[in-house]
Amino acid sequence: MAFTGYVFENKESIMPYLEDAETGTTVQWAKAQALRLHAFVMVGYPQIIKGNPDKYYNSVCFIGRNSDLIETYQKTHLYTTDENWADEGPGFKSIYVPGLGKVGFGICMDLNPYRFEADFMAFEFARFHLQQQTDIILCSMAWLSSVSNNQINYWCRRLLPLYYDVYGNDEESQTDRQNLGANGNRKVLFVVANRTGTEKGTNFCGTSCVIYISSQKQISPLNILNDHEETVMVVDTSHTLQNL
Template identity: 60%
Template sequence: MKVACLQFNQIIGEVERNQNFASKLLEKYQPGDIDILVLSEMAFTGYVFKDKDHIKPYLEDSETGTSVQWAKEQAIRLRAFVVVGYPQIVKGNPDRYYNSICFIDPYGKLIETYQKSHLFSTDESWAEEGPGFKSINVPNLGKIGLGICMDINPYQFKASFKDFEFANYHFRQQTDIILCSMAWLQSSCDESQSHDNDEPSHSTIDYWCSRLLPYFTDSEEYYNVFPQNSEPKRNVLFVACNRTGTENGSCFAGSSSVIILSPKRPIILRSLKSKEEAVMVVDVPSL
């Protein structure tokens, strides 16, 4: 199976420019080159919006929005599953706004819309919480879990670090592949700008793995905390597609990664650099 992350520095509000840039990066790929393509959180609109009025011009419907349409077109062209993040509007009285991702099949059909459950402070200025984590059966892929950035963290950073809400949910659901769209921040802009020799942010990747601890620890201490997970473990694929660049004072960590969560430890198959704009295709061995 060939899994791809498309990482780039989108410019906030310049949706058409960002889509054209992403399409250009994908131009050389043809059907058979990619089986699953993942883009970042709010991949084409940018991420750091101040409030509902700021983001309102960029809200999209889950079927006809410009990000979803782009995803459908690329899915058909590549004959691949495609995941793209975008700001969603659900019409009603009142309208509801969500930070969402679309999951599209190789024929351009929408399989699932997932709405972010654990909101970051930036999201809280405009978005509502989604109804909860999701894991769905997909023919030819297995059980697929969808997530967005802060979802892997403790709820509102108030829940215990050891609750592992996201990881435990997908462990119990026996999810085979976890696909996460990220707009993950560097710990500081000074750190981001100090990387003269651009490399993956190992601290970021290590932290992502730490938030998936239920998948690969075998310690007695772990079983005491998570007795429901003491059954035999298996390999699970985790894909995190992040963005890079800076936006309204926020600096993003890049470092998109494809990782196998093995019973003993995480196996990092490949990562992009923190500032790299590229499509990373990883040939994943059988799980």
């Protein structure tokens, strides 16, 4: 929600900023940037789907190089701030995109256990993308600052199943173990764009990053910004994901 801000108290307060997935201000901006840069563009916004009743979502649009809308993803795991106004999305997504491979989407709380009530070791988000054999995970964030200030470590820990065997002996775990070892050395890029600064007394932690993950128990940052840095990060990944 880069253009609207993130901290809304209720449905009434966010109503003026709601957009549809095709003609909304944010989506139109993203399409224009995709054409200008001949690039894929992803950006978050508060989405409305008209109906009876209307549905509100914390969403991202993913735009192709020719300004076509490839995908809309609605946040699956809601944070308390989202629960003030947003509906829960239908589920995680991973799609094949020519030129990129399998692309998965996430928004902030998606990385956490569902409502902070699910088992921490369930790893819902990571296991989904392991099963889908996702190559690139793109996450739009409004992640809050914390006392421990170790967001990168925490995000990587939440992706543990992508690079380490954490499973038991049940059938589902056996399938996950097979997916972890599929095609030898699985490689994944984890890309985070997280906001900095303060909104209505809420502080955000920045630390946007691109992390390389390998199923051979390897995880390493390709670039990380600091907690207050606002810039354009450019990372050459051409030698990282040669399996695409």
